[in-house]
Amino acid sequence: MRLPVTKDAIMQTLNCISPIDGSVFATREVLSVEAAQDAATRARAAQSAWAARPLQERIDLVMAGVAAVGAMNDEIVPELAHMMGRPMRYGGEFGGFNERASHMAAIVKDALADIAVGEDETFLRYIKRVPHGVVFVVAPWNYPYMTAINTLAPALIAGNTVVLKHATQTLLVGERMARAFHAAGVPEDVFQNVFLDHDTTSALIAARAFDFVNFTGSVGGGRAMERAAAGTFTGLGLELGGKDPGYVMEDADLDAAVDTLIDGAMFNSGQCCCGIERIYVHESLFDAFVEKAVAIVQGYRLGNPLDPETTIGPMANVRFANEVRGQIAEALKMGAVAHIATMPGDDGAAYLTPQILTNVSHEMRVMRDESFGPVVGIMPVKDDAAAIALMNDSEFGLTASLWTADLARAQRVGDQIETGTVFLNRADYLDPGLCWTGCKNTGRGGGLSVIGYHNLTRPKSYHLKKVTQ
Incomplete structure (x- = not known):
């Protein structure tokens, strides 16, 4: 995977403008093309070892990361008020954040259980669900923690590695989530937060850096994702507009x-x-x-x-x-x-x-x-x-x-x-027990529930002929 290098991509910065007073609340430099490519490469290299860990170990690490985010809530609530304007009196998002991750952890063994097709003296047949590989999550600013965890938790639990790109309006959310999950023991290459401009994002998708892309945002943004993925056969989950x-x-x-x-x-x-x-x-x-x-x-x-x-x-x-x-x-x-x-x-x-x-x-x-x-x-x-x-x-x-x-x-x-x-x-x-999905210009795919796991994995069939005397 080699992406074109542009000076603009190396020099650009992202500014979170606080709606409280119009001031710049946070600034981050976007990754250079080479650094973005390296992040995707490291995520791919780390995926097989992560998927090989016992399922319960992955569950425990993800839920420890969730708890670590909860321990930051006193800092998160005013930070959200500064970044996107939600009144502090409402206390942040940890309740829903924890509820969604906990539910997905609780159902995973049944959701990803092998489907037994049949066994007799000659054949053993079954269908497994296996991780896609590298999942790219592009999360929105309006409920920045809850929308990110919808995909992050089940993707990691299922054995994928995750690269998260958060909205500029909530610039610090992905950074804080990565810090919490790494402190809890999730390897740094398994879950990465990145700062990317639109051109580099599109180039990574077009170069098949990711095996599945989950995007929540505008209809225009969803169309940009589809254009970037055209011809790559990369799976897309899109939650777009609503009325x-x-x-x-x-x-x-x-x-x-x-x-x-x-x-x-x-x-x-x-x-x-x-x-x-x-x-x-x-x-x-x-x-x-x-x-x-x-x-x-x-x-x-x-x-x-x-x-x-x-x-x-x-x-x-x-x-x-x-x-x-x-x-x-x-x-x-x-x-x-x-x-x-x-x-x-x-x-x-x-x-x-x-x-x-x-x-x-x-x-x-x-x-x-x-x-x-x-x-x-x-x-x-x-x-x-x-x-x-x-x-x-x-x-x-x-x-x-x-x-x-x-x-x-x-x-x-x-x-x-x-x-x-x-x-x-x-x-x-x-x-979280129901599939979060839409139709028409609201998008396609579905998150959470058993169906959420199915969208973050692929079926793999086993048709095994036994050696008999």
Whole structure:
């Protein structure tokens, strides 16, 4: 594997701009092409010895690494607030981080067990699952620890080595994770954190430096990954955009629906992969739903995430906030109604007033394009058929949240929605026992659960003829 050397790749730096005040919070130099190539080569050289270790030993080392990250939580929480703006009052991500890794550790023996096909006097036949080799993880900034561990833990447990590239907005996360895992005993070449520019990243993928690539990010980023991998036959797992809907039926628990869906729309300043971005409410409950939703959002305190009184912080970057402002402004020009007055903390930059819109339609970008910010449009619907048509009127398909007391009805509706996950009477939660997956422009593949292990390994068949006298 030889990559072209460019001066720009050697000299470039990555800057994490804090949304708190626009200052540079952290800076790291990207690896030169030669150094990037060397990291991939070392990961490949280390893989066979890592895979040869007993499974329980790999589990124990990975879980020790997870615990070491947890021991850093008092440092991690303010660091996250500085890097991406989440208020410190919410305490970081270790609960979900640990839950996901622990579940994957608990199920691995069954998930990767040999599949017995048959044995008789002449033949022994079975299918094993074996690691791909080197797994490249490109992780996003919005939940930087939890999204990374989704692939990191099962990939390492299954016997792969891992190269992690984290988003510039959360520049220090991968570095901190690598430090914790190495301190716990995971060899340095088995799990590496790297700082790469886009060109070097693409060149490594194109040169088949990796055997599997897991990317979480934008649709444009996913297309770049596909272009880089074209012709290499490298496996790709892609979790891309979303425009997740909620549907409140006439028999729903109204208070629970409002509380959960609005929290799903606004938590983390709306920067959640499976955040709620559009809500459809049966016309009989519409006015009451909107009134309760507005009351909740009016109670938020927008401000500095380091302040313990802050309930909603800035968006991670000014350009993200500007996209949301643009969507809202366009919707208002087209007749939408805004229900939340500009909050004192709104600075016209990263600090953005959370907004509820009514009188919206799918002609508006705010109901079609991914917003990934604290805005939600709410529409009345007359029946299930209308709601299903609107929920499916999207280029994305990650999750959908249904609200009804009728389980069978929810299952019928869920069967007709083009989505990766159907929630009933909850939203915005990743259950590690279920496959995290999407359809349409949300991507392909699946993480966590037994299926997550299947995607991080390949089948290998054994057809063994016995020597008989």
